[in-house]
Amino acid sequence: MLSMFKNILINGSFTEKKSYADGFLNSAAPEPLIKVDESKCAACPSKICVKVCPTGAIMPEGKNKIKFCQLKCIECRMCEDNCPTGAVSFTDFGIGSAEFNKLSEKLEKEIKSCFSRSLHIRQLDAGSCNACDHEMISICNPVFDISRFGIDFVASPRHADCLLVTGPVSWNLKEALIRTIEATPDPKIVVALGTCAASGAPFGENYASYGGANKLIPVDVFIPGCPPHPYAIIQGLLKAVGIINKK
Amino acid sequence: MNKKELLKIYKNHIIETTETDYGETYIQIDKNDLYEIAAEIVSMLNGSLLTMFCVDELKYAQKSLSADKKNRYMIYYAFRVPGVKNDEITKELLIIKTGVGESEPEINSITDLCLSANWYEREIFDMFGIYPHNHLELSGLIHHHNFPKNIFPMRKDFAADTKINAVNKIETIHKVSGGGTYLLPVGPIHAGIIEPGHFKFSCFGEHVINLDAQLFYTHKGIEKTAEGMNHINANFISERICGVCSLSHSAAYTQAVEKITGAEVPLRARTIRVILLELERIAAYLTDLMGIAVDVAYYHASTYISKMREDILSGVYSVLRSRYFRSINMCGGLRRDIEDKSIGSLIETALKIKKDLAIAEDMLYNGTTFLERIETTGRLFTKTAKSLGVVGVGARGSGIYCDARKAFNYEIYDKLDFKEIIHDKLDVYARMCVRLDEIKESVSIILQCSANLKPGPVSVKIDKIPAFKPAFGITEAPKGEHAHFLIFGNDSNIYRYHIRSASYANWLALTFAVKGDIVPDFPVINKSFNLCYCSCDR
Ligand code: SF4
Numbered sequence: 064m065l066s067m068f069k070n071i072l073i074n075g076s077f078t079e080k081k082s083y084a085d086g087f088l089n090s091a092a093p094e095p096l097i098k099v100d101e102s103k104c105a106a107c108p109s110k111i112c113v114k115v116c117p118t119g120a121i122m123p124e125g126k127n128k129i130k131f132c133q134l135k136c137i138e139c140r141m142c143e144d145n146c147p148t149g150a151v152s153f154t155d156f157g158i159g160s161a162e163f164n165k166l167s168e169k170l171e172k173e174i175k176s177c178f179s180r181s182l183h184i185r186q187l188d189a190g191s192c193n194a195c196d197h198e199m200i201s202i203c204n205p206v207f208d209i210s211r212f213g214i215d216f217v218a219s220p221r222h223a224d225c226l227l228v229t230g231p232v233s234w235n236l237k238e239a240l241i242r243t244i245e246a247t248p249d250p251k252i253v254v255a256l257g258t259c260a261a262s263g264a265p266f267g268e269n270y271a272s273y274g275g276a277n278k279l280i281p282v283d284v285f286i287p288g289c290p291p292h293p294y295a296i297i298q299g300l301l302k303a304v305g306i307i308n309k310k
Numbered sequence: 311m312n313k314k315e316l317l318k319i320y321k322n323h324i325i326e327t328t329e330t331d332y333g334e335t336y337i338q339i340d341k342n343d344l345y346e347i348a349a350e351i352v353s354m355l356n357g358s359l360l361t362m363f364c365v366d367e368l369k370y371a372q373k374s375l376s377a378d379k380k381n382r383y384m385i386y387y388a389f390r391v392p393g394v395k396n397d398e399i400t401k402e403l404l405i406i407k408t409g410v411g412e413s414e415p416e417i418n419s420i421t422d423l424c425l426s427a428n429w430y431e432r433e434i435f436d437m438f439g440i441y442p443h444n445h446l447e448l449s450g451l452i453h454h455h456n457f458p459k460n461i462f463p464m465r466k467d468f469a470a471d472t473k474i475n476a477v478n479k480i481e482t483i484h485k486v487s488g489g490g491t492y493l494l495p496v497g498p499i500h501a502g503i504i505e506p507g508h509f510k511f512s513c514f515g516e517h518v519i520n521l522d523a524q525l526f527y528t529h530k531g532i533e534k535t536a537e538g539m540n541h542i543n544a545n546f547i548s549e550r551i552c553g554v555c556s557l558s559h560s561a562a563y564t565q566a567v568e569k570i571t572g573a574e575v576p577l578r579a580r581t582i583r584v585i586l587l588e589l590e591r592i593a594a595y596l597t598d599l600m601g602i603a604v605d606v607a608y609y610h611a612s613t614y615i616s617k618m619r620e621d622i623l624s625g626v627y628s629v630l631r632s633r634y635f636r637s638i639n640m641c642g643g644l645r646r647d648i649e650d651k652s653i654g655s656l657i658e659t660a661l662k663i664k665k666d667l668a669i670a671e672d673m674l675y676n677g678t679t680f681l682e683r684i685e686t687t688g689r690l691f692t693k694t695a696k697s698l699g700v701v702g703v704g705a706r707g708s709g710i711y712c713d714a715r716k717a718f719n720y721e722i723y724d725k726l727d728f729k730e731i732i733h734d735k736l737d738v739y740a741r742m743c744v745r746l747d748e749i750k751e752s753v754s755i756i757l758q759c760s761a762n763l764k765p766g767p768v769s770v771k772i773d774k775i776p777a778f779k780p781a782f783g784i785t786e787a788p789k790g791e792h793a794h795f796l797i798f799g800n801d802s803n804i805y806r807y808h809i810r811s812a813s814y815a816n817w818l819a820l821t822f823a824v825k826g827d828i829v830p831d832f833p834v835i836n837k838s839f840n841l842c843y844c845s846c847d848r
């Protein structure tokens with residue numbers, strides 16, 4: 064018991080503090096993961112990225128341009144590795160971001176105004192690979208500590224304001240998914256977390272997978288990433304709260 | 311007796327023997343001889359079933375062993391048998407296969423020889439429609455009660471995108487009857503942040519008499535999806551079989567491809583792979599320890615451990631730009647070199663973990679109320695574990711040697727000095743101790759690797775993939791031993807990809823371990839085995 068208190072005194076707090084180095088998050092809408100330098104891209108004749116992308120997230124558009132579909136991107140970075148002109152680059156989430164601070168304050172305010180202090184989330188695994196679920200556990204850890212914004216994971220959909228759906232929705236889970244959605248009181252937000260919940264990529268559509276949550280249920284917000292960085296999840300939740308404010 | 315002698319005795323029964331240069335022996339036999347030879351392997355050779363699966367050879371276009379429909383379904387039984395050293399630890403693979411005709415899709419069940427065949431045979435029945443005679447308890451495994459009859463998705467003539475409509479059928483349940491007993495259904499959507507599975511506890515008072523687990527809720531047809539993919543894209547699927555063992559799955563997959571193509575992966579790539587694999591193991595073990603602490607409401611320890619876990623994940627993110635060890639491994643080596651500076655930062659992370667672990671150990675070994683809950687809880691007896699074919703920490707906590715790093719010597723593990731930790735207390739506490747000690751071994755492995763790291767290339771090119779050449783990839787993941795099986799077709803795309811994850815082999819053990827314990831102990835017992843649903847269900 065005593066050593067427990069000793070540890071607490073020695074370790075102090077791990078939570079991300081108010082002073083941050085330069086960061087990358089600067090808008091309420093999730094940033095595109097991928098950035099394309101259009102002038103460099105126009106100079107590339109081969110458009111090899113279209114061929115190497117395993118999920119078809121990049122499509123040619125006209126002669127010199129490419130179109131990027133964020134909802135299908137699994138962040139495999141094949142396009143970045145193979146791009147001959149270096150036109151493709153990725154957003155990195157650095158730990159310690161100045162904007163994160165602003166973002167979290169905003170999130171806190173929105174949650175207060177809309178749900179009187181708390182947003183309760185129910186996790187709903189609809190066939191995920193577990194990484195997205197583990198990131199949900201990560202955002203509860205003492206570093207990201209999402210509960211300080213009034214966000215909490217609850218045990219039953221009947222207590223929830225928000226459902227975080229992961230996975231492409233498997234055939235065997237369809238009924239459970241729909242019944243859980245029905246059990247959640249209105250107003251509710253449904254957030255599809257992760258690329259496979261957004262578009263089914265990379266598992267695709269087959270006899271056992273529906274290829275995305277929006278094929279079966281209305282989804283309010285997508286958080287792409289495979290799995291999304293904890294910052295991206297927080298950013299996505301902020302967007303979700305904004306939506307419910309309008310509902 | 312050893313492998314050679316056995317093969318000599320049964321010479322007349324063997325249709326064809328294929329020796330490979332990667333230590334796998336494939337023998338084809340008639341299906342009527344199967345039971346006898348399997349019995350011999352189990353009893354005389356002391357073999358244990360690694361995995362069992364079926365390959366539909368309908369589209370073997372080339373000359374093949376069984377282009378005729380008489381042998382359309384080829385069933386593979388892979389056994390681990392003692393290696394040349396003939397000790398308890400090193401193992402080799404002996405694979406027997408037998409053809410089953412289209413007109414008579416039946417085999418003899420071997421469940422009474424090895425209980426672990428139970429699920430494999432049920433899966434083959436669900437996916438290929440091959441009926442196992444004398445199976446101990448045949449019922450749907452992957453397909454739930456509402457799945458229509460006579461649809462067998464893994465057959466080659468079943469189109470992957472077929473839409474399936476649910477049928478109305480009542481579920482059958484194992485019921486325990488008598489005064490004071492009741493049935494407690496839980497799931498598939500649970501209360502915590504975990505995956506879906508449906509459990510029916512038959513209880514007497516607080517005690518569990520029987521546990522009926524309905525799994526395969528997250529079955530999303532990964533094996534079917536992978537068919538027809540090229541070797542690069544399938545790697546991304548293999549990374550996403552399970553988030554916790556992304557790299558271990560990917561390493562098993564690439565190992566199989568490298569065996570088939572004979573690619574010589576450079577030493578630097580192998581060494582870095584080992585560093586990353588061990589980091590993945592540490593991160594996963596920390597998650598488990600965190601789970602064990604949380605499930606008995608010991609939040610002080612769990613919070614501290616979750617901070618340690620975050621240290622690894624963000625340390626890895628700064629180097630790999632992926633928190634789950636993704637997009638770094640590929641067939642033939644690594645996708646890019648990791649500079650020595652970044653390796654240095656990974657080593658620092660590992661050392662930090664070692665330092666913090668001392669504090670965590672203090673919390674875990676000295677929390678009396680915590681120990682009260684986990685000691686003698688969830689005991690898995692050695693005999694049960696052996697007959698069920700349990701692997702990984704679950705087996706090592708019950709005193710069985712089963713570390714694939716030692717048994718199959720992949721990557722550079724044979725050159726490293728580390729101990730295989732086993733514990734004989736059988737309970738949750740034993741499995742916790744195994745994890746804590748293995749974390750320390752892992753740190754030592756990482757240090758050894760970094761000391762021997764020399765500059766050099768990190769990948770070789772894979773150009774031609776031989777058609778219809780089978781190979782296994784086996785890795786020791788945080789959850790236990792993963793076995794992947796691969797055959798490529800003559801278009802250099804995957805013909806059959808079978809994934810046997812550690813959780814698949816261990817799930818039945820859980821239903822035995824909870825017997826006699828109280829219902830509130832179930833979560834902690836579950837966590838102590840760390841069974842995952844996604845890689846089991848695929
Ligand atoms: S990173 Fe995204 S867009 Fe690029 S190749 Fe991979 S899936 Fe396609």
Ligand code: SF4
Nearest residue numbers: 191192257258259289
């Ligand atoms: S989005 Fe990616 S990481 Fe998340 S569950 Fe799907 S496959 Fe796994």
